[in-house]
Amino acid sequence: MAETTLAQVRAELAALEDPKMRAINEKHGDDHGVNLSKLRAVAKRLKTQQELAAKLWQTGDTPERLLAILICRPKLFERDELNTMLREARIPKVQDWLINYVVKKSPHFEELRQNWFADADPVIASAGWALTTEKVAKNPEGLDLPRLLDTIEAEMKDAPERLQWAMNHCLAQIGIEHPEYRARAIEIGERLEVLKDYPTPPNCTSPFAPIWIAELVRRREGQ
The missing domain is CATH 1.25.40 (Serine Threonine Protein Phosphatase 5, Tetratricopeptide repeat)
Structure with a gap:
């Protein structure tokens, strides 16, 4: 060109x-x-x-x-x-x-996901978490979901903003997609209160993980 x-x-x-x-x-x-x-x-x-x-x-x-x-x-x-x-x-x-x-x-999705997830730069790490969230939803084989929850529980509260958003999305996705971990995901969200007071426009779902999880599950179950 x-x-x-x-x-x-x-x-x-x-x-x-x-x-x-x-x-x-x-x-x-x-x-x-x-x-x-x-x-x-x-x-x-x-x-x-x-x-x-x-x-x-x-x-x-x-x-x-x-x-x-x-x-x-x-x-x-x-x-x-x-x-x-x-x-x-x-x-x-x-x-x-x-x-x-x-x-x-x-x-190169999986190799990049693993490399970025472990990166010391929180902006790069946020990309690794975004790819991990995709894997949680579509292809969770090989992921240690309890360990992911452990990491979120220990690090999300004090993480820099973009990394915190990515970790919060992963937390919500685990709760939405994996019923066996839903109660723990909600409990972590409620205790950490990350994005609990985030201003949310009418007709939009709050990014606060417990509300996000409950709303998406409700929609899927047609309630």
């Missing part, structure tokens, strides 16, 4: 910048003002372009990186490439999309 095409795409993204949206996003640690629905429309038009995705990622700019994630081929990345990309992706939305749209589809 020619450099002029990269320049054209960057100009199109720049034109989508909205100062009001940037102000909102910056409250969540995201440094851009691009409407994500409009960004997705650009990606839909471009379709899959791995070479262009690589060039967009290398710009270092958040809208470009988000677009790169949407138009790349997840299975073409080597393990070390994904490891480097995650360590470059310090912006929450970039990290979230990289994990959910690329790493979760990668043949």
